[in-house]
Amino acid sequence: MGLRTPICDLLGIEVPILLAGMAGMAGPALVAAVSNAGGLGILGGHNVPPDELRRLIAETRGLTSRPFGINLLLPEDLAAPAPPEEVQDASAVQAILNPMRAEIGLAAKEGLPNPPLADILEKVEVLLESGAAVFSVGLGNPGPELVARCHAKGMRVIAMATNKEDALALEAAGVDAIVAQGGEAGGHRSHFAKPTDAGFGVVGTFVLVPEIVDAVRIPVIASGGIVDGRGVVAALTLGARAAMIGTRFLATQESGAVEVYKRALVAAASGDTTVTDVASGRYARVIRNAFTERYGDAPVLPFGWQGSAVGDLFQGARDVGDADYMGLWAGQGIGLIDDLPSAGELVARLVREAEDVLQRLTASP
Ligand SMILES: Cc1cc2nc3c(=O)[nH]c(=O)nc-3n(C[C@H](O)[C@H](O)[C@H](O)COP(=O)(O)O)c2cc1C
Secondary structure (H helix, E strand, O other): OOOOHHHHHHHHHOEEEEEEEOOOOHHHHHHHHHOOOOOOOEOOOOOHHHHHHHHHHHHHHHOOOOEEEEEOOOOOOOOOOHHHOOOOHHHHHHHHHHHHHHHHOOOOOOOOOOOOOOOOOHHHHHHHHOOEEEEEEEEEOOOOHHHHHHHOOEEEEEEEEHHHHHHHHHHHHHOOOOEOOOOOOOOEEOOOOOOOOOOOOOOOOHHHHHHHHHHHOOOOEEEEOOHHHHHHHHHHHOOOOOOOOOHHHOOOOOOOOOOOHHHHHHHHHHHHEEEEOOOOOOOOEEEHHHHHHOOOOOOOHHHHHHHHHHHHHHHHHHHHHOOOHHOOOOOOHHHHHOOOOOOOHHHHHHHHHHHHHHHHOOOOO
């Protein structure tokens, strides 16, 4: 029994395994490795200026002739980030961050951080010119007009939802497939707008996938907590046509995670993550560390601004290899990760394991 599903034809791939377009982590080497292994590599385009995005696309194209995708985040608050006068708590935020900066030898900061990049419309134009096979959307609804522009370029659009209502809105906008993002997922919770608290709308993959499968008529891709062949088969059993995988691909040789981050992924247990807005202003699942613990419930700035405020701390921590003060985005699947294979080996392993599971399920006793 093969793993091929109808979505493979839609996306032009061999196996129903998609690399999540992780910002800063899914670069050309990882994207090409996944696409070359028969899955769909998706380039992380968030937080990348338009010219750099163009360069990354060209580099990816140089490494694979297979289809690949590009991910952008389209939250409601990104096209028009909160203006400085509404960013009131900068002094409280700097007061929380300064002692942590001191721990790793960084200078203290006062006042507003640099404004967030407001270049999403320009990046959408780069995307449309790219010739990529797939546009992958997180945190928002691209809307019918942008979907139609993508389709006119022969590009498929897949967009992520954390609940049935958002999935229906995405279907109405004309996207080709919904990514159902369960609560186990690493990185940002893909809500269109920031919910009132961290626990709101955190529905696990096991419940969310069938709920969305039953609600929409287009294919569903499961995401969140899938790290091995059992997870891939479980996703297909729940009615998904493919699996989108982030955290497991983060722990591969080609990912953009620095060594100390990769070591943390291997060392951590499934209960070591938390959903918090302290790393970016939006809720996201990260590994608990000194940064998340010391920040606690202190005020955060709006999306974009908070990421800018913590940027020097995260970069400084990366530079000195200190995982205590980095943003360690990761999902609950870390408890099942104990090695750092190449991404190509990982795709082959996922397929092999999934086929074994399927064979065992259908074998006579
Ligand atoms: C390090 C990291 C960065 C991420 N960055 C993005 C991103 O830029 N855009 C996006 O749509 N999703 C992003 N995600 C979420 C993924 O799309 C996906 O929903 C998630 O990784 C699936 O759960 P898993 O991590 O358990 O596999 C990120 C996830 C991680 C772990």
